[in-house]
Amino acid sequence: MLHRLIEEFHTVNWSLDIAERYRELMDDEEHHSDESDVPIYWKEDREPTIDKLVDEVVEMLENYRGKDYNRDANVILSESKFMLKVGRNVFSGTVDQIRQNDNGEFTLLDFKSSKFPPNQTFLDVDYQFGLYSLACWKGVFKLPDGTMKMLEIPPDKLRIVYYHLRDHIPYKRNGKGFQAGDERGDPRKFTSRTRDQLKVLKRDVGAIASNINRGVFPRNPGTINCPACAYSAICIGDSRIDGLSAHQIKSIETLNLPMEEAA
Ligand code: SF4
Known part of the structure; x- marks a missing residue:
């Protein structure tokens, strides 16, 4: 919705009413979104949460509009x-x-x-x-x-x-x-x-895509992503290796080498 508002600043109306338009978009999203697997959950008393969200959006986007480098872009x-x-x-x-x-x-x-x-x-x-x-x-x-x-x-x-x-x-x-x-x-x-970085990137993403095409998803642990990860329960331990064939495990070993070289 933030992206949509910024797009509308530049293509429809630079001075549009941010709070009003944001509430309209939120209403559309809630009732007409085709992303049925990404529902919006609110606490029971939703109004104070929504009001706070709208206030933050207004602050962010008013100050976005306040910058010459955005207005004149x-x-x-x-x-x-x-x-x-x-x-x-x-x-x-x-x-x-x-x-x-x-x-x-x-x-x-x-x-x-x-x-x-x-x-x-x-x-x-x-x-x-x-x-x-x-x-x-x-x-x-x-x-x-x-x-x-x-x-x-x-x-x-x-x-x-x-x-x-x-x-x-x-x-x-x-x-x-x-x-x-x-x-x-x-x-x-x-x-x-x-240009050299993009050459390396092509090799990198090629190796990663080959892994994905074989159904191999190496873990990418991190202090920021893991605590917030919805899949952590199934990511722990050997369970994923158990689910791979010997051929797939061999693929991980051979693909890790070019990935390390690329890095
Ligand atoms: S817990 Fe989630 S974020 Fe962390 S490595 Fe596993 S899948 Fe990736």
């Missing part, structure tokens, strides 16, 4: 679907926003509303951003008129921004180095990819 694509062929595999996804800058270069923005932004190392190695960069160069994007088009933006002409929307929510109290009412800093966390 030349947005060329919003919520645009893409397809990208890497070896024998086809990847698809949706890019939140692409802007063309005054110098002819481009910026791809990925809007996030999670509590904490990742660190710079994560941004520099994350597969999602690597695939976005490759898609802007070699993939095809769906344009608003429904046609598909290659953007042919080489990686050295593309900056990628992890846009941490929560940095627009002002501090509620004074603290060390900040006052109540201050925003939390620049929400734009920058990264980019080089």
Whole structure:
């Protein structure tokens, strides 16, 4: 819904009433969403929770609109679907926003509303951003008129921004180095990819896709993802290895080698 509002700022009405439109979208989502496997659960007394959510959204998006670098942006694509062929595999996804800058270069923005932004190392190695960069160069994007088009933006002409929307929510109290009412800093966390990095990415994702096609999903434990993981109960112990054939286990061993080399 946040993405939809940002898209509407740039394509329909920059000054739209955020709270009113957000409540409309929430209502649509609740009653008409086709994502039946992702229901929205509310506590019994839902109004205070919704009011708090709406207040946060208004703060984030009012301050988004307050920035010259957003208001003056030349947005060329919003919520645009893409397809990208890497070896024998086809990847698809949706890019939140692409802007063309005054110098002819481009910026791809990925809007996030999670509590904490990742660190710079994560941004520099994350597969999602690597695939976005490759898609802007070699993939095809769906344009608003429904046609598909290659953007042919080489990686050295593309900056990628992890846009941490929560940095627009002002501090509620004074603290060390900040006052109540201050925003939390620049929400734009920058990264980019080089041509060499994209070469390595292709080998990496090819190896991962081969694993997936064989039904092999190596664990990816982490202090942030595991505590919040809905699958942790079935991930523990040897249970998954028990479910694999000798052939699949052999595949893991042979595929891990190229993955390590690629890394
Ligand atoms: S517990 Fe979840 S997040 Fe952690 S490794 Fe297993 S599947 Fe991945």
